[in-house]
Amino acid sequence: MTPAGPTGPEAARQVAWAWVDHLRAGGTTPWRDFRSGHRTDLVPDQAPWPAPNRADVSRGRLPGAAQLELARLLAERAAHQPDPDPDARGALIDRALERSGPGRGLLELPLDLAGNLAGKPTDRAGAPATDPADVPAEELVRVGVGLLVAELLRGGAQSGSNRNRRRWRRPFSGSFLLGGAPTTTAAVRAALADAGHLGGGRSPEVVLLAPPLEQMLGQVWSARVQRGAPVSWTDFVGRWSRQVALPPSADLSALARSWAERVGAGRVHVVADPDPLRTAADLLGIRLRATGRASTPDLLPLPGAAVDLLRRVNQVLVVRVPEDQQAAFRRVVSASWASGSRGMPADADEPGIVVPSRHRHWVEEQSARLVKELRRGGYPVHGDLDRITARQLGPQRPRRREVLDLVLDVVLEVAAATDMTGQSEQSTQRTSGGRHR
Amino acid sequence: MNGPRKVLVHVGAPKTGTSYVQDVLFSHRDELAAAGLLYPGERFDAHFLAALDLMELTWGGLEREAVGAWDRLAEEVRAWPGTVILSHEILATASRSQVRRALASLGDGVDVHIVLSARDLVRQIPAEWQENVKHRRALGYREFLDKVTDPQRRGQLASWFWGVQEVPEVLDRWGATLPPQQVHLVTVPRPGAPRDLLWRRFASVLGLDPAAYAPEVERANPSLGVPETALIRRLNERVNHGVLANEDYRRFVRELLAHRTLSARTGSPRLGLPPDVHTWAADLSETWIAALRTRGYDVVGDLDELRPEPLDHPSHPGTFADPDAPDEADLADAAVETVVTLLAESARLAAVERQLREDLDAVHRELERTRGLWFRVKRRLVHTADRNTAAAWGLAVYRRARGRSSRSA
Numbered sequence: 001m002t003p004a005g006p007t008g009p010e011a012a013r014q015v016a017w018a019w020v021d022h023l024r025a026g027g028t029t030p031w032r033d034f035r036s037g038h039r040t041d042l043v044p045d046q047a048p049w050p051a052p053n054r055a056d057v058s059r060g061r062l063p064g065a066a067q068l069e070l071a072r073l074l075a076e077r078a079a080h081q082p083d084p085d086p087d088a089r090g091a092l093i094d095r096a097l098e099r100s101g102p103g104r105g106l107l108e109l110p111l112d113l114a115g116n117l118a119g120k121p122t123d124r125a126g127a128p129a130t131d132p133a134d135v136p137a138e139e140l141v142r143v144g145v146g147l148l149v150a151e152l153l154r155g156g157a158q159s160g161s162n163r164n165r166r167r168w169r170r171p172f173s174g175s176f177l178l179g180g181a182p183t184t185t186a187a188v189r190a191a192l193a194d195a196g197h198l199g200g201g202r203s204p205e206v207v208l209l210a211p212p213l214e215q216m217l218g219q220v221w222s223a224r225v226q227r228g229a230p231v232s233w234t235d236f237v238g239r240w241s242r243q244v245a246l247p248p249s250a251d252l253s254a255l256a257r258s259w260a261e262r263v264g265a266g267r268v269h270v271v272a273d274p275d276p277l278r279t280a281a282d283l284l285g286i287r288l289r290a291t292g293r294a295s296t297p298d299l300l301p302l303p304g305a306a307v308d309l310l311r312r313v314n315q316v317l318v319v320r321v322p323e324d325q326q327a328a329f330r331r332v333v334s335a336s337w338a339s340g341s342r343g344m345p346a347d348a349d350e351p352g353i354v355v356p357s358r359h360r361h362w363v364e365e366q367s368a369r370l371v372k373e374l375r376r377g378g379y380p381v382h383g384d385l386d387r388i389t390a391r392q393l394g395p396q397r398p399r400r401r402e403v404l405d406l407v408l409d410v411v412l413e414v415a416a417a418t419d420m421t422g423q424s425e426q427s428t429q430r431t432s433g434g435r436h437r
Numbered sequence: 438m439n440g441p442r443k444v445l446v447h448v449g450a451p452k453t454g455t456s457y458v459q460d461v462l463f464s465h466r467d468e469l470a471a472a473g474l475l476y477p478g479e480r481f482d483a484h485f486l487a488a489l490d491l492m493e494l495t496w497g498g499l500e501r502e503a504v505g506a507w508d509r510l511a512e513e514v515r516a517w518p519g520t521v522i523l524s525h526e527i528l529a530t531a532s533r534s535q536v537r538r539a540l541a542s543l544g545d546g547v548d549v550h551i552v553l554s555a556r557d558l559v560r561q562i563p564a565e566w567q568e569n570v571k572h573r574r575a576l577g578y579r580e581f582l583d584k585v586t587d588p589q590r591r592g593q594l595a596s597w598f599w600g601v602q603e604v605p606e607v608l609d610r611w612g613a614t615l616p617p618q619q620v621h622l623v624t625v626p627r628p629g630a631p632r633d634l635l636w637r638r639f640a641s642v643l644g645l646d647p648a649a650y651a652p653e654v655e656r657a658n659p660s661l662g663v664p665e666t667a668l669i670r671r672l673n674e675r676v677n678h679g680v681l682a683n684e685d686y687r688r689f690v691r692e693l694l695a696h697r698t699l700s701a702r703t704g705s706p707r708l709g710l711p712p713d714v715h716t717w718a719a720d721l722s723e724t725w726i727a728a729l730r731t732r733g734y735d736v737v738g739d740l741d742e743l744r745p746e747p748l749d750h751p752s753h754p755g756t757f758a759d760p761d762a763p764d765e766a767d768l769a770d771a772a773v774e775t776v777v778t779l780l781a782e783s784a785r786l787a788a789v790e791r792q793l794r795e796d797l798d799a800v801h802r803e804l805e806r807t808r809g810l811w812f813r814v815k816r817r818l819v820h821t822a823d824r825n826t827a828a829a830w831g832l833a834v835y836r837r838a839r840g841r842s843s844r845s846a
Contacts, residue, residue: 061533061613100532102493104593107600108532126606127599128589146493230495239679319493319500 012113016062023068024093026086028076031068031111031132063097064108066143069132071096073140077408081416088419092411099150101142102316109135137400141312144407149316151411152329155418175201176284179255180209180271181216182223186297188277194295197286203267206259207280208252210272210374210383212390213367218351220247222307223299226334228326230315233304233397237355241362246370252388253373265378273383283382296338304353306337308398309406336410356396364389443520443548445643446539448611449529450601452564453554453625454635458643459484459524461636465650473519474644477510484510484525491535492527497683511542522643529553529607530600536611549619551611552642554635555604556625558718559745563708565598567666571695573686575673578760582714604743605728617733624738627746638737661695662705663758664767668775669695670760689782698778699771706758706767712748719745 015038019031029037063071071093078089100108112129176199178185178192188209189199210216221236231239240247248254252270259268273279281288302310313333317326355363367389374385449455462469462476469476478484482499486506489496496503514521531539540549566581576594584595601607604622612620621642626634633647640647661669672690681690710718726740758764822829 098534100534103495104597106593107590107596126603127596149493242678315495316493319489319495319503322504323501 013062016111016113020063020068020097023071023075023097024090026075026079026084026089026093028072028079030072035114062111064100065111065130065132066101066106066109066135066139067097067099068111069135070140070143070147072132073404073408074411078412081412085419088415092415095150096147096411099143099147101139102146102149102319103142105142106136106139109139137404141309141400141404141407144404144411145309145312145316148333148407148411148414149313149320149329151414151418152313152332153320155332155414155421174284174286175199175204177204177206177259178209178280179206179259180249180252181211181219182249183219183297183299183301184209184211184276186223186299187301188280190295190297191277191288192281192284192286195281195286195288197284203263205284206256206263206268207283208256208259208268208270209276209280210252210270210370210385210388211276212392213246213250213370213388214355214363214390214392215351216250217247217355217363218304218353220250222302222351223249225307225311225314226299226302226330228314228318228323228330230311230318232311233308233353234356237359241359244362246366251370253370253377256374256377256379260377260379266380268377268379269382270374270379270385271382272385272387274387279382283380296335300334300338302334302337302351303402304351304395304398305402305406306334307351308403309410310334312403332414333410336413337406352394353398354392354394354396442518442544442546443550444514444543445520445522445550445552446528446611447522447524447552447554447643448531449526449553449607450555450561450604451526451529451568452561453526453556453623454639455524455526455554457636458554458639461650462522462524468650469645475513475517475519475521477513477517477521477523484523485527487511487523488525488527488531491539492531494527497687507539507542511539511544514542515544520644527601529602529611530597531610533610533613536613540614549615550621550642551608551615551619552621552623552639553604553608553611554623554625554639555743557743557745558602558722559710559715561602562710562714562718564660565602567661567708569594570666570670570673571661571691573673573677573683575670575677577670578708582711586714586717605725605732608729608732608734612734618735620732620734622729622734622736622738622740624736624740624742626738627742642735642737660707661699662702663708663760664705664763665695665699665702665771666708667760667763668699668768668771689779693778693782694775698775702771702774705771708760709757711757711759715745715748719747 015035018038019027019029019034022029022034074096075089075093078084078092107127109127109130112131174197176197178189178199192199211219217237217240218233221231221233224231224236245251256265256268256270269283271279271283277288280286310330310333313330314326317329321329371385371388374381374388447455447458459481463478463481466476478487483506486499486503487510488494488507489500489503490505490507494500510523514523528539543549562582562585565585566576566578569576569581581594584592585598587595590596590599599606608620608622623635623638623642626638633651636651637647639645640650669690672694676686676690709715722744726743729736729740729743818828818832822832
């Protein structure tokens with residue numbers, strides 16, 4: 001199709017604006033297909049430094065390639081959702097097109113209007129013109145995280161969203177203390193608490209949960225991120241491996257030694273078993289019963305992509321939100337994953353990433369040391385200590401594509417929740433206004 | 438002050454005398470305010486924190502102090518009836534939507550002016566690498582040059598560099614909605630120009646009497662020689678990754694070693710560009726100058742000053758000294774000087790520590806005197822209770838009887 005009309009850069013810009021309108025209306029056609037469906041004889045602006053275009057100013061500048069692609073992906077994902085609200089979706093697309101990426105990243109990439117500049121070095125100054133489909137996933141994630149934080153701030157902090165019901169201690173419940181792998185420990189602690197066993201007390205039985213070290217490190221990383229750290233998995237592992245040490249909560253031999261000095265080695269149990277909850281409950285003499293009211297653990301078992309998303313969100317929250325309010329926003333993100341709509345279930349191996357190969361030697365050395373020292377300590381062991389050294393399977397860093405998918409899902413979810421709250425507030429106001437009338 | 442309110446936003450670029458201007462404005466803010474001109478912010482880095490907030494940038498932990506900083510600054514701007522100056526060099530890299538947010542926050546009916554100071558690329562590129570090195574980067578010079586000259590500008594480093602240094606693009610982002618006469622480009626004079634010429638140019642744009650606000654102390658951002666920069670880069674390779682926390686790096690490496698010790702060394706070869714990059718930068722500068730001539734901006738100075746001096750110009754450092762392969766004897770000299778500086782600093786800190794210990798001991802002794810025998814008996818009991826069950830039980834009974842178990846014995 002070659003409709004009549006202006007040619008050259010002005011025509012190319014008109015097609016681009018038509019594509020923007022297409023995205024705003026919920027369209028999902030990639031730029032390359034949209035452009036070729038409209039005109040094939042377009043040329044880019046060849047001047048190395050075009051004068052600022054006042055026509056652009058009248059409609060605003062064309063959004064950047066990353067913003068456009070993010071908007072298209074959101075529209076694509078929203079199309080699969082039930083009962084989309086076109087107005088709310090259009091408004092979200094507008095916000096996505098307007099939002100620049102937070103922190104350091106690529107400069108705003110201009111849209112490759114004619115499709116013959118992308119990927120090729122040009123002598124044109126300024127950031128290289130880019131086909132939105134070629135924007136790196138890392139940049140899309142950055143821009144998406146910026147949008148997500150904006151949506152979180154639009155919705156406001158959800159106070160006390162994960163507050164569990166008050167738990168009551170069962171009479172005569174024994175004193176115990178859980179330690180080791182943080183997210184497993186949090187899950188076991190929550191399950192035992194649901195059964196009325198809250199732990200603590202004088203001279204407790206100490207239960208150290210010992211999954212494979214690589215997995216435990218992933219959990220320590222996850223725990224730190226869930227408490228606000230912005231550190232990436234590779235930086236986290238790199239930092240500890242250079243110190244030739246383990247994070248304190250993963251150094252089970254040091255933990256066991258420290259507790260043995262207080263309660264005696266015989267009361268320090270090491271659980272190296274694939275079913276830590278069952279094993280811990282058995283050794284503490286606790287009968288688990290399904291109550292149907294499972295509490296949310298303090299730390300959630302998130303997959304690597306979700307932890308990576310959360311640490312990127314932390315990077316923005318730290319400069320946008322006072323410290324005492326950040327946790328509430330983090331809870332919205334992790335609860336959004338935990339609501340189970342992601343299709344990436346947390347499994348026993350969460351967070352499902354492995355130590356990068358350049359730090360393999362360090363993790364092998366440390367896991368062997370742990371096994372040796374735990375054996376030498378004479379602690380009761382439940383399961384097989386060699387499990388600590390078991391090599392895990394998985395990617396060496398969270399997959400960017402998975403992180404991107406997650407950003408899109410959480411953005412849609414948070415935006416929909418905010419819109420729904422706004423609608424119900426408006427409806428309440430209308431109702432109460434009607435009554436007054 | 439009559440007439441419309443006016444806000445001058447000085448957005449960069451780094452390494453063009455911005456610290457100097459900010460120092461003058463901050464140190465004279467009371468006199469300026471009395472004359473109807475506001476340089477807002479209670480602390481020296483208020484504009485930097487506001488820029489971090491605006492651009493959602495992390496900066497070695499400083500971002501924690503930046504929450505809400507832009508809005509606070511903008512509130513001061515809106516409340517001031519006269520002229521206001523904002524200034525920070527990292528603002529140059531703000532995106533178009535961040536620029537829109539920034540300008541909108543300054544209020545309605547405000548006469549906004551954008552000021553950008555610029556220096557030729559042949560001086561800016563080595564200066565940016567040095568700045569990178571002083572901010573913990575361990576990247577080699579050639580690697581840096583390759584990233585900067587890559588037309589695809591992949592990665593954060595090239596994006597940041599061009600974000601703050603690409604003069605026509607920075608002015609387009611900040612000035613797109615303003616009449617060109619409200620966009621001011623201050624060019625940095627060539628070496629050998631009168632020392633106060635740059636200040637006079639700034640003063641003319643900012644509407645200040647250059648003589649009345651001459652800087653009391655020059656807060657220079659001094660440059661390093663080639664072996665000195667190479668030394669800091671090698672240090673970075675060893676102290677990054679958890680060896681030195683950011684605040685310790687800032688204090689000991691950047692301030693003590695780089696700014697106060699190594700930058701004072703004279704006689705070391707200065708950092709320049711290798712001939713191939715020099716030619717490339719000169720060609721690029723021509724396209725900038727040509728583009729800027731068509732824009733109609735208010736140029737304070739001369740656009741020709743953005744044209745690098747040719748390689749054979751007397752001001753050129755001469756033979757290129759490569760910081761990736763420095764003269765090891767020069768580097769060893771610089772290293773010995775840093776060891777001496779650090780030993781002197783260690784001795785000074787040890788003396789401070791000794792004095793603090795003595796002060797603390799004196800306080801403890803005084804405290805002991807004021808506490809009676811009963812306190813010492815209770816303290817001994819508490820210590821015994823840590824090891825002895827009977828004593829622990831007795832202590833628990835005592836605390837229960839007292840009714841306030843949280844109070845320290």
